[in-house]
Amino acid sequence: MIATDQPSAADAPSEVADEVDEAALAQVMRVVPLGAAVLAGTAVALLVIGYLAIYLLIFLPRGAVG
Amino acid sequence: MTDQPAPTHERRILGTELLWTFGVGVLVAAILGIIVFTALTIDINPPSNVEHIDPKTLHLSGEFAEQNLGTTVGADGGVTVRVIATQFMFVPRCIAVPRGRLVTLRFATPDVVHGLLITGTNVNTMVVPGFVSQVYTTFTRTGDLLMPCHEYCGLGHSDMWANVQVLPDSEFKPDRDGRVSCAQR
Numbered sequence: 014m015i016a017t018d019q020p021s022a023a024d025a026p027s028e029v030a031d032e033v034d035e036a037a038l039a040q041v042m043r044v045v046p047l048g049a050a051v052l053a054g055t056a057v058a059l060l061v062i063g064y065l066a067i068y069l070l071i072f073l074p075r076g077a078v079g
Numbered sequence: 080m081t082d083q084p085a086p087t088h089e090r091r092i093l094g095t096e097l098l099w100t101f102g103v104g105v106l107v108a109a110i111l112g113i114i115v116f117t118a119l120t121i122d123i124n125p126p127s128n129v130e131h132i133d134p135k136t137l138h139l140s141g142e143f144a145e146q147n148l149g150t151t152v153g154a155d156g157g158v159t160v161r162v163i164a165t166q167f168m169f170v171p172r173c174i175a176v177p178r179g180r181l182v183t184l185r186f187a188t189p190d191v192v193h194g195l196l197i198t199g200t201n202v203n204t205m206v207v208p209g210f211v212s213q214v215y216t217t218f219t220r221t222g223d224l225l226m227p228c229h230e231y232c233g234l235g236h237s238d239m240w241a242n243v244q245v246l247p248d249s250e251f252k253p254d255r256d257g258r259v260s261c262a263q264r
Contacts, residue, residue, distance in 0.1 A: 039087060046095040053099070061106060068113065078201035078216045079124040 126204050128213035134189045138163065143187050149260065150175050152253040158182045164193040164206045164228065167235030173242040173261035177251040178221050186212040194230030197243050205230055218245040 022028045117123045137143045143163055149171050150160050158177060163170045164186055176182045186195065186206045196203040199220075204212045218224075228239035244261045253259050 043091065046092050050095055050099060054102075057103070057106070061110075064110070072201065073117070073121075073123075074219075075199065075201045076217050076219050077122050078203075078214060079122055079126060 123201070126212065126214045128211065130211040130213065131209060132187050132211050134187070134208040137187050137189055142185070149258060152257045152259065154257075160184045162186050162241070164188045164195065166190050166233050167239040169195075169226065169228075169239065169241035171241070173244060175244045175246055175251065175259045175261045176218055178218050178245050178247055180248075181215060181217050183213065183215045191232050192230055193228050193232050193239070195226055196229055198225045200224065221245045221247050
């Protein structure tokens, strides 16, 4: 039963999903993965550079251990 | 339900994810390769000695009896340091080691779990009751290095530390029994 006296989310235009234009979606999806890959790649590259710097400049000069 | 080809953008995302997986795989393989390479070429390994000792009697006889603690130079020239880690001190409080020679460090504890590191070196191990912790290393520069307990062992934990005195070969002189003590300063 639909309560006609209750407000609906669809009453507000901002709450209603936009019409999806498949062509526009395809255009966006061509760019989004590239941006995500650049962001994640930069973060991982910084992490690996930090690891290598500590390993080569601090750990190895401290001498062998076992 | 019929099989339909995935939309172009989904195939592109899958391609990106596979490329990312490949890249991360290469990085993980490279890091593991570096660890294996240094282990094989310059003998850097995690301390992995498994040797049992009775914590109730280790101070009464054997290598961790009081007269055997500290630095000893064997007949073959090998340098061995034996230290007891106990609440809340290392015995002895100061150990002398030579620079540029392989040193074997052996630790045991009669009470609780301790841990230690030697500043400026890669020496870092836990000392667990019932086991002998063994680490070997070569000290590369002379000077006094701090060796604190780094495993919380009780209320006096923060007072538990020792001094490692790295001596040049000219000052590292064993006595007739092959023992070396810290230089008096």
